[in-house]
Amino acid sequence: xxxxxxxxxPTGVPLHPGSATVEFRSLRRAFGTTTALDGLDxxxxxxxxxxxxxxxxxxxxxxxxxxxxxxxxxxxxxxxDGEDVTKTPAHKRDAGMVFQSYSLFPHLTAADNVxxxxxxxxxxxxxxxxxxxxxxxxxxxxxxxxxxxxxxxxGQQQRIALARALALQPRVLLLDEPLxxxxxxxxxxxxxEIRRLQQDLGITTxxxxxxxxxxxxxxxxxxxxxxxRLEQCATPSELYARPTTAFVAEFxxxxxxxxxxxxxxxxxxxxxxxxxxxxxxxxxxxxxxxxPENVGLTAAADxxxxxxxxxxxxAVTRLTVRLLDGTEVKVDLATEAAALLPxxxxxxxxLPDRPVLVDRRVKSGQ
Amino acid sequence: xAQLISRxxxxxxxxxxxxxxxxxxxxxxxxLFSVDNPMTKSWSLxxxxxxxxxxxxxxxxxxxxxxxxxxxxxxxxxxxPAMVATRLGAPKLRPVLELICSIPLVVPVVALTTxxxxxxxxGPDYLSTTPLFQTILAIxxxxxxxxxxxxxVLMALPFAYRAIDAGLGAxxxxxxxEAARSCGASFPRAVFTVVVPNLRTSLLNASALTVALVLGxxxxxxxxxxxxxxxxxxxxxxxxxxxxxAVSILSLMIVWIVLLLISAAGRERRGxxxxxx
Numbered sequence: 001x002x003x004x005x006x007x008x009x010p011t012g013v014p015l016h017p018g019s020a021t022v023e024f025r026s027l028r029r030a031f032g033t034t035t036a037l038d039g040l041d042x043x044x045x046x047x048x049x050x051x052x053x054x055x056x057x058x059x060x061x062x063x064x065x066x067x068x069x070x071x072x073x074x075x076x077x078x079x080x081d082g083e084d085v086t087k088t089p090a091h092k093r094d095a096g097m098v099f100q101s102y103s104l105f106p107h108l109t110a111a112d113n114v115x116x117x118x119x120x121x122x123x124x125x126x127x128x129x130x131x132x133x134x135x136x137x138x139x140x141x142x143x144x145x146x147x148x149x150x151x152x153x154x155g156q157q158q159r160i161a162l163a164r165a166l167a168l169q170p171r172v173l174l175l176d177e178p179l180x181x182x183x184x185x186x187x188x189x190x191x192x193e194i195r196r197l198q199q200d201l202g203i204t205t206x207x208x209x210x211x212x213x214x215x216x217x218x219x220x221x222x223x224x225x226x227x228x229r230l231e232q233c234a235t236p237s238e239l240y241a242r243p244t245t246a247f248v249a250e251f252x253x254x255x256x257x258x259x260x261x262x263x264x265x266x267x268x269x270x271x272x273x274x275x276x277x278x279x280x281x282x283x284x285x286x287x288x289x290x291x292p293e294n295v296g297l298t299a300a301a302d303x304x305x306x307x308x309x310x311x312x313x314x315a316v317t318r319l320t321v322r323l324l325d326g327t328e329v330k331v332d333l334a335t336e337a338a339a340l341l342p343x344x345x346x347x348x349x350x351l352p353d354r355p356v357l358v359d360r361r362v363k364s365g366q
Numbered sequence: 367x368a369q370l371i372s373r374x375x376x377x378x379x380x381x382x383x384x385x386x387x388x389x390x391x392x393x394x395x396x397x398l399f400s401v402d403n404p405m406t407k408s409w410s411l412x413x414x415x416x417x418x419x420x421x422x423x424x425x426x427x428x429x430x431x432x433x434x435x436x437x438x439x440x441x442x443x444x445x446x447p448a449m450v451a452t453r454l455g456a457p458k459l460r461p462v463l464e465l466i467c468s469i470p471l472v473v474p475v476v477a478l479t480t481x482x483x484x485x486x487x488x489g490p491d492y493l494s495t496t497p498l499f500q501t502i503l504a505i506x507x508x509x510x511x512x513x514x515x516x517x518x519v520l521m522a523l524p525f526a527y528r529a530i531d532a533g534l535g536a537x538x539x540x541x542x543x544e545a546a547r548s549c550g551a552s553f554p555r556a557v558f559t560v561v562v563p564n565l566r567t568s569l570l571n572a573s574a575l576t577v578a579l580v581l582g583x584x585x586x587x588x589x590x591x592x593x594x595x596x597x598x599x600x601x602x603x604x605x606x607x608x609x610x611x612a613v614s615i616l617s618l619m620i621v622w623i624v625l626l627l628i629s630a631a632g633r634e635r636r637g638x639x640x641x642x643x
Contacts, residue, residue, distance in 0.1 A: 068544070068548060069547070070544050070547075089547075089552070090544070090547040090548060091547045091548070091549075091550050091552050091553075091556075092550075093548075095548060096548060096549075097544070097545070097548040099541050099544070099545060101538055101541050103538070103541045103542065103544075103545040104545075105542060105545070105546070105560050105563075105564070106537065106564055107563040107564050107566075116546070116549050116551075117549035117550045120546075120549055120550040120551045120555065121550055161545075164545075164549065165548070165549075167549075168549065168550060174548075
């Protein structure tokens with residue numbers, strides 16, 4: 001993949017990082033009795049931003065650290081542009097990394113931090129200085145060149161760290177929860193800035209996060225990991241609209257479970273028959289999974305449901321409805337419509353007329 | 367509240383005054399005694415001039431300073447890589463390392479010296495036919511007794527360990543090393559260019575403590591028969607009371623000057639940092 005240089009810097013060498021293909025093949029890694037990666041297969045395409053999303057301990061950071069060269073794997077392969085990098089030491093992997101904790105070198109100024117990699121590579125002092133200033137310009141902080149890390153805010157430090165990671169024009173950019181230590185507003189700004197830079201530079205980027213909103217808003221594709229395995233890798237919209245497993249459905253966005261019964265090749269829910277998206281588990285009791293925005297609700301005296309809670313979310317209000325069997329279902333309604341359904345009122349729940357995702361019933365307390 | 371603060375300030379001043387008197391009175395009295403000439407009832411620097419011209423003064427002082435420099439160098443070269451490696455690669459071994467480094471605290475210096483004497487006596491008998499025999503002799507060379515450096519490194523281990531450990535605790539060593547490596551630095555280079563500069567203060571503290579220990583150590587050097595500055599002071603202060611006190615004051619001042627220089631080295635760096643920012 002080719003990308004257009006971002007600008008014409010004074011060093012004469014364009015800011016033009018590589019865009020490699022990264023492949024994890026049957027990657028396994030265990031720490032004692034804990035399996036961090038259990039046969040991970042995943043490909044990151046050139047120039048794309050792929051988010052590794054999952055709960056704590058799912059193996060996402062381990063995969064990133066293996067790619068960076070900071071961890072070893074027990075079996076499997078890590079390929080960058082088809083070349084196995086298992087035996088390549090971390091400092092020769094050509095991968096820039098931004099860490100979760102502020103990782104700027106405290107004894108160096110912002111400019112010296114950015115120029116650090118170039119110094120390791122033996123660039124002349126004047127070239128290092130020029131390149132550092134270009135990159136500081138790129139992240140919008142040229143005025144902070146002579147500031148030390150302790151004189152900068154968290155957001156500024158992470159932007160400098162990003163500039164430092166890009167200084168060597170790496171083939172892959174690795175972001176290990178770079179926004180998690182920042183406050184909400186800074187996080188939002190930096191999220192957009194990282195995405196803009198990544199798209200401008202066209203650099204292959206692997207982004208680890210446990211924040212689904214972050215992953216969905218930034219990534220070209222999102223890979224959801226669970227217990228060291230890939231559950232699903234898809235575009236954010238596909239992942240949200242067509243999750244292939246109950247875990248993905250419930251991890252990405254909000255889902256409610258409603259008891260269901262087998263009915264031919266479909267299921268019966270709330271007295272109506274529905275087609276199933278995917279397969280119906282062969283045994284055990286069943287639930288269907290529905291998103292709040294896909295459920296309809298109308299006021300009805302004998303509707304079989306009671307509104308028990310309401311959360312105002314702006315244009316939308318999220319109502320919690322309790323069914324006769326005690327099941328609670330979340331429903332998103334336009335705030336005006338929700339005003340007609342006061343807490344304590346009876347209502348009738350309507351499921352979408354489309355195939356539903358079915359899972360084995362989760363017992364309470366599980 | 368204001369009354370409480372002023373009372374606290376008063377107490378602080380009182381405690382400082384007491385501490386000042388505790389240190390200053392004996393020192394002042396010593397200085398007065400060393401320059402007092404009871405015969406002429408006037409002041410005289412005779413003790414100091416005699417001291418500076420006494421045979422062995424320069425040699426013993428130089429030997430002490432050389433021992434201090436080499437001890438600091440060996441100690442830091444041993445401890446820093448070991449402590450960084452333990453933190454990064456085997457954090458479970460940290461208590462073991464701490465225990466090993468603390469052992470010299472509970473071993474009396476006399477016992478340590480007796481042990482060294484035992485080894486030095488045993489060595490020639492058993493190693494006479496091996497190249498190690500020459501080593502045993504070389505480390506006892508009175509011009510520069512390496513055996514004293516070995517002893518001082520052991521004695522300074524607990525203090526240096528704690529000073530460096532505090533420094534390592536204040537920085538995220540693992541992340542800094544990984545960040546440096548992702549920027550293309552090999553592991554040793556990452557430690558040298560990123561970790562060590564951020565341990566500057568704790569390394570200076572460790573050095574200052576070690577220098578103070580070496581410049582003040584008497585027992586081992588005396589028992590082993592070497593003449594660094596402390597041993598020379600003791601020998602030359604026996605005959606003349608005034609000179610004995612003058613030599614103590616001079617020794618104290620030398621230690622202070624060295625420690626102040628070490629401390630100033632750290633402060634000067636911090637000052638430059640602030641000025642640049």
